[in-house]
Amino acid sequence: xxxxxxxxxxxxxxxxxxxxxxxxxxxxxxxxxxxxxxxxxxxxxxxxxxxxxxxxxxxxxxxxxxxxxxxxxxxxxxxxxxxxxxxxxxxxxxxxxxxxxxxxxxxxxxxxxxxxxxxxxxxxxxxxxxxxxxxxxxxxxxxxxxxxxxxxxxxxxxxxxxxxxxxxxxxxxxxxxxxxxxxxxxxxxxxx
Amino acid sequence: xxxxxxxxxxxxxxxxxxxxxxxxxxxxxxxxxxxxxxxxxxxxxxxxxxxxxxxxxxxxxxxxxxxxxxxxxxxxxxxxxxxxxxxxxxxxxxxxxxxxxxxxxxxxxxxxxxxxxxxxxxxxxxxxxxxxxxxxxxxxxxxxxxxxxxxxxxxxxxxxxxxxxxxxxxxxxxxxxxxxxxxxxxxxxxxxxxxxxxxxxxxxxxxxxxxxxxxxxxxxxxxxxxxxxxxxxxxxxxxxxxxxxxx
Numbered sequence: 001x002x003x004x005x006x007x008x009x010x011x012x013x014x015x016x017x018x019x020x021x022x023x024x025x026x027x028x029x030x031x032x033x034x035x036x037x038x039x040x041x042x043x044x045x046x047x048x049x050x051x052x053x054x055x056x057x058x059x060x061x062x063x064x065x066x067x068x069x070x071x072x073x074x075x076x077x078x079x080x081x082x083x084x085x086x087x088x089x090x091x092x093x094x095x096x097x098x099x100x101x102x103x104x105x106x107x108x109x110x111x112x113x114x115x116x117x118x119x120x121x122x123x124x125x126x127x128x129x130x131x132x133x134x135x136x137x138x139x140x141x142x143x144x145x146x147x148x149x150x151x152x153x154x155x156x157x158x159x160x161x162x163x164x165x166x167x168x169x170x171x172x173x174x175x176x177x178x179x180x181x182x183x184x185x186x187x188x189x190x191x192x
Numbered sequence: 193x194x195x196x197x198x199x200x201x202x203x204x205x206x207x208x209x210x211x212x213x214x215x216x217x218x219x220x221x222x223x224x225x226x227x228x229x230x231x232x233x234x235x236x237x238x239x240x241x242x243x244x245x246x247x248x249x250x251x252x253x254x255x256x257x258x259x260x261x262x263x264x265x266x267x268x269x270x271x272x273x274x275x276x277x278x279x280x281x282x283x284x285x286x287x288x289x290x291x292x293x294x295x296x297x298x299x300x301x302x303x304x305x306x307x308x309x310x311x312x313x314x315x316x317x318x319x320x321x322x323x324x325x326x327x328x329x330x331x332x333x334x335x336x337x338x339x340x341x342x343x344x345x346x347x348x349x350x351x352x353x354x355x356x357x358x359x360x361x362x363x364x365x366x367x368x369x370x371x372x373x374x375x376x377x378x379x380x381x382x383x384x385x386x387x388x389x390x391x392x393x394x395x396x397x398x399x400x401x402x403x404x405x406x407x408x409x410x411x412x413x414x415x416x417x418x419x420x421x422x423x424x425x426x427x428x429x430x431x432x433x434x435x436x437x438x439x
Binding site for chain 2: 017020021024025026027028029032033036037042043047049050051053054057087123124127128130131145146149152167170171174175177178181182184185186
């Protein structure tokens with residue numbers, strides 16, 4: 001019979017490394033998905049997964065049994081991703097910035113042509129590039145709101161910023177995504 | 193009619209803000225409804241953004257990379273003071289050993305030293321003292337080799353990169369120097385030679401920065417491999433364990 005996470009955590013707390021291995025094996029793939037969305041690349045995501053489990057191991061005594069281990073680990077993963085992005089200075093990596101209320105691109109890019117985007121792989125590449133255009137904070141705030149449904153207040157706490165700032169960060173992220181991806185979803189004009 | 197702002201559209205999408213008012217407006221305003229539809233499509237694309245599938249074995253791979261670090265993390269909490277104490281003890285014994293030998297060679301033992309030597313030879317047999325020193329040395333060197341082996345394994349098994357090792361490697365370099373000098377002074381050539389081979393690798397890891405990757409990682413893996421370092425570490429480690437048991 002499969003043991004519950006709480007039971008396994010209990011064993012891990014008492015120093016049973018096999019129990020912690022069960023937690024790692026069970027949650028790694030889910031945590032990788034979170035880490036990948038936050039960091040945008042596989043290598044960083046792998047590092048985040050590893051660091052998240054290390055922190056979880058060191059802090060396992062602080063885990064409250066009423067809580068869900070997956071949720072607790074998810075929070076740790078987000079913090080690890082944030083730390084990684086901060087350490088790499090991704091917060092300052094803005095490819096798009098606001099100038100007099102007008103969105104402008106710093107680097108010249110080729111606007112996607114709908115007829116060239118028939119392949120889903122091509123489409124996915126554009127989505128990945130659009131996400132890469134987000135700063136670290138924007139990316140994490142957006143992902144937490146979009147994929148995890150985290151309330152804006154919580155996102156603010158996670159990022160260590162005010163609620164309004166968190167809200168604006170999400171708006172900025174959505175605006176950038178819209179700017180990059182809208183040409184791909186706009187209905188094509190038929191000139192018949 | 194006042195249109196919904198971009199922010200209000202986003203809030204509505206995420207079920208924030210005044211939902212009723214937004215729904216009512218979207219029903220009556222084609223322009224805002226079109227804007228909202230575009231927003232839904234854009235964010236729908238993000239939903240489909242691919243995440244690489246790491247396969248069924250990913251958990252096991254993560255565990256394999258992690259388990260050494262977990263061991264080190266747990267051990268470090270209680271072992272760091274022990275390691276320092278062991279190094280100090282080794283340094284103390286080396287000092288005693290060399291002082292004794294140089295005094296014997298020069299024949300300039302002071303009265304007090306002669307008395308101490310006499311006393312110690314009467315209370316504790318010299319052979320027993322030597323055995324205790326040997327045993328201590330083999331225990332700490334064996335432990336050092338185990339720790340070094342774990343680190344080498346992490347490097348050798350790393351795929352594209354290996355995480356920060358600076359702190360651990362720095363500790364290992366410091367210990368390695370002491371044990372290498374001790375082994376040389378004691379004439380234990382096999383251990384001294386292994387520790388000499390090990391030291392530059394540990395130094396490189398200690399200076400590698402936060403991540404070791406690409407050509408640097410490949411070069412280091414090649415160096416470890418070309419010297420058959422892991423094999424030698426295991427052999428000498430097994431030998432020291434055997435010697436500890438025989439003393």
